[in-house]
Amino acid sequence: MIPYNHKSIEAAAQSQWSAGDVYRVTERVDKKKFYACSMLPYPSGKLHMGHVRNYTINDVMARYLRMKGYNVLMPMGWDAFGLPAENAAMKNKVAPAKWTYDNIAYMKKQMQAMGLAIDWSREVTACKPDYYKWNQWLFLKMLEKGIAERRTQVVNWDPVDMTVLANEQVIDGKGWRTGAVIEKREIPGYYLNIVRYAPELLEHTLTKLPGWPERVRTMQENWIGKSEGVRFAFPHTIKDASGTLVQEGKMYVFTTRADTIMGVTFCAVAAEHPIATHAAASNKALAAFIEECKKGGVAEADMATMEKKGMNTGLTVNHPLTGESVPVWEGNYVLMSYGDGAVMGVPAHDERDFAFAKKYGLGIRPVVFPEAAFKVCGPSTGWVQSAECKPDNTFFEVAGLREDWFDLSEWNSKYAEKGICYTHEKLGSKLDGSSSDRAIEMVPELIRTQGYFAEKKTTYRLRDWGISRQRYWGTPIPIIHCETCGAVPVPEKDLPVVLPEDCIPDGSGNPLKLHAGFLNVACPKCAKPAQRETDTMDTFIDSSWYFMRYCDPQLNTAMVGKGADYWMPMDQYIGGIEHAILHLLYARFWTKVMRDLGLVKFDEPFTKLLTQGMVLAETFYRKNADGSMEWFNPSDVDVETDAHGKPVRAVLRSDSQPVMMGGVEKMAKSKNNGVDPQDLIDAYGADTARHFTMRAAHPEDTLFWSDAGVAGSYRFMRRLWDYAQKITEQIKTAPSVQNWKDAPDTVQTTRREIYATLQKASFDIERIQYNTVVSAGDILLNALGELRGTDDHTKALIAEGLSILLRVLYPVTPHLTHQLWQQLGYAAQHGDLLDAPWPEVDASAMKQDHITLVLQINGKTRGELVVSATADKAVIEAAAAQAPEVELYSEWRPP
């Protein structure tokens, strides 16, 4: 018997597929379309297990749906711009372009070796001009529409790399790569007004994405961060030392707790706020403090733990309701980028304000109290009347509020709760007696009555998307800077602005600044010598619409066309949870912009989303003498187990010395616990790799790597192969059977089991529970393997069962099943396995003359009852009543 040889089987299947160009799809109207797509990879060098898992899920789905008669698109592309290419260039003195294209070539080969059903004619590479031309084109459209604009804003600046860094790239106030202290800098750049779309993005998150996981939707909601509140003005007059009026103006603040407005004892502004800047001009100590605040990263996790610091600006503003003079402080906890960069300080009802007031000895004035702090009295006795307090129009009376309710020495989260407004007698307020919610409604009107600005306002946490990067390897921003005309957009006819591919960055800034051929250009407006913008676009732009380009990959007259009309919106998107916010939000935003420009007709790009789980593996390490950790790859370590198979000790194979077990972690370079899929495919084949990754866990759950599990999958491949070899001749001569009623009981039982398993597999593959579909393959093979007879019924059942088995397993392990399908002669009967129909459940096989019911007495299983399948309720109850178990266990309770 020929042994299972994954190499020759997989190579043969793949060459047949590629020779037939079988995965190319067109926009056919005679079939229902299905667009299943994975998040495109960054070409970092080679595939990792996360890729293998992602694309296998995608491939199983694509192959299955094709069997179900869908016109299925499964494309692939490359997120080819980005920092790693520049870093690699610096290290190896290779141009980022070459490094990137080499990686793409290698990874593409790996994908082909995995046997993925990708239509490669639609490949999209983000660093090629025919793709990024449309990034530039749409950017110019956004400029026209005012969605994109040039703005000078505070950013994280790495002084060594001379570039802006994203917040995530600032660690403990230092650049992640250089270790340089990050400065906050105000530099010009381009911003996309995603905040304009915040209301729609939020609403559609709730209404138009039922096919998304709940938690991704929640994460997006939180990220957009809607707050409803009141924006109002504190009027102020700034005078110089001699008392002469310098400036008359308004300081705007936003608050969600306008009901606490009577408790304002100070205001605080951000370092970049104009009032702070003004005050600093004549106050050196303040100027120095503001500088200090401006420095240091704005990484938000750090800010949260930072100590609250402040300094009095010496300036005051006026309370819009009381006219009181309120001191303005500079506070390091106030963000310029949220609201108006200034806050009202209510120490009694806000934890941050409380800490700030404690530290600097500012007043604390409680003005909102829980209902329990009031006594309810009759109509004539109370003096605080609530408009809504009680239906019988009773009154609230204060019951020793200050002493009982507030302990001003320490913060308590209950102080921030809403309640009933009550102001100190001396102040008095129209809010007194109102609930917080009612007071919030009243405040804007009250302020306006005083003649000052106030409005209800919704503010979002989401910030505009800064897309300028002081980097080389990205889409050039199509702008020309002219001394006389300013920033001039590149005319559409001159697109694309092609990025030179011959630059080798050396870490000393953007090489485009030194590239004369790129840099120097005539101004499109006045034709005088001018210079190109050297900033490039954030690479998240590339990934915001590539999935639409797959639909019209060769179109050179437009960004998208008929293909996108046909395929979009995408039916199923598959990728890692790490993109739950940024990429998915940007892509949704980009889609809405394209819709508003009339390019597409839908609101949301991804109908269904599947976030695959992480791949984890055991870690092993040793602590070196200097305290550093050395991590060892699991493939170099032997694990010893106790009698129960529990790991007790691990030993490094090379020196037979013990290593520590570090627990299970996400596969990562830093822990050296990654498994190279290439090694796996070489040793066991793509089918085994696919089988294991599908079997080990539900696609959305974390997958624990197990070498033994991989060996188990390989064993299954071999068992299936060996079994098929054994019965090849028998299958070819198997008779066709019409009447299964005459078959021996064991054959009928097995046939029933086969169809029951098929039914379960059909259900599970629909709901993307591929792990149990793989199990169904095991069950089917076990069931067939137990059939020993040589009668016609047995032979026919083996032939029938194996054809089901091959089709159930085909989406997961296409190579082996493809080979056996041809070898066993099924191809002649059902056609090529690619388009063979998914097997149908034979309902007659599931029918039984007698069925076994489980006898439960008081909820406990006590026995079994065999009744005729046609028996009605009365017959069954009668039979049950006679069962001996009933008497035994029913005790005194009625049946």
Place this chain on the structure above:
RNA sequence: GCCCGAGUGGUGAAAUCGGUAGACACAACGGACUUAAAAUCCGUCGCUUACCUGCAUAAGGGGCGUACCGGUUCGAUUCCGGUCUCGGGCACCA
């Protein structure tokens, strides 16, 4: 701090609507084959050995068991309330 999600054998996990918990596999153990090993095949595999029958650590029966406590139900891994633990997201957002 706020918001999600998850806790089932030695391990990964199944259980479609509330109806036989642990399918399928991994590991382990016992056996067959082999000079031997590997591979393969067969078998056992939640706890309870002071719950009962038994010579018994066999076998059968009973009881318990899906993180913990409680509730609804004839019946709960599944529904409800509370607690704990783990994982993830957000976090000076006014």
